[in-house]
Amino acid sequence: MAAINRGARRPKGPRPVAFVRCGGGSPAHEGGTVCGQGCIGCGVCVEACKFQAIAINERGVAFVERDRCRGCTACMRKCPKGIIEMVDPSRPIRVRCANTSVPKVSREKCTLSCIACGICVRSCPADALRLVNRHASIDYGACVACGMCATKCPRGAISDAFGLFADK
Template sequence: MAVKKKFPYRAAVVACNGVCAASAVSKCRYGCVGCGNCAAVCKFGAITLNENGVAVVDEEKCIACGMCARACPQEIIHLHECANYIVVKCVNEDKGKDAREVCPVSCIGCGICEKTCTAEAVRVVDNHAVIDETLCLSCGMCAVKCPRHAIADLRGVLTEG
């Protein structure tokens, strides 16, 4: 079922890189656990689980109803303005060394993104980057400079989406 959208529109995004979180050996307490609750409640087929068992949103199908966000036991799915292509794909709250040990693409709270952002839209909160979408210019410099690739460009232009 296709839904006509007016730009800018909202869609769900999963704050997990999907590299290690749902695997049996992962120690990440903050990422996707691959339970499938989000996919089960999505009436539009906008959420699937990737090869690692991590939720992935198809923005073309998502209508931003928020059902997936409410169903997520990890609370890592949120709605974002699709005009902002830059998103943080990690909410790991562990300090740098511990975060590094858990996941190869976890945010370590280094602050490079915060220093790079000329719009002051990025802040490190609870040891991970958070983007204020009302301030973000979607320039992507934070994503380019992120040493761990925890910040992504959903278009796949500046980083892999």
């Protein structure tokens, strides 16, 4: 019988939750073109989640219900596209896009893709955003979660976990 370590403690801070880096602007679930880098709506992550925290939404992509997610990483490990990541739930602003194609291709294949326009970078009062590999990237150490980037993004590629800033 294994000994129980009674001195072990849970790590401090919030438990990470799963986040899918795809907003579902590609009409793949309707037989249209796909961006090639986003969610394909296969449902593997849904089957992997024993907490029923993830489902395929009306846009045909996986979406995580943060209140149900226990941070077990099963969905992340099973995702064939590798676009599910574990995030700190106290950091609500996220880039909901994994596409790093050139802007013209991104526009053609997805209505919610990041097109590297830089508006989010210019609008961030905390200087927490950069364009990396034709894609918005947030420095969460600097981000103050004001939501300015989400409200200014012309494509809706940046959103917040609480729904305070409406999707485009």
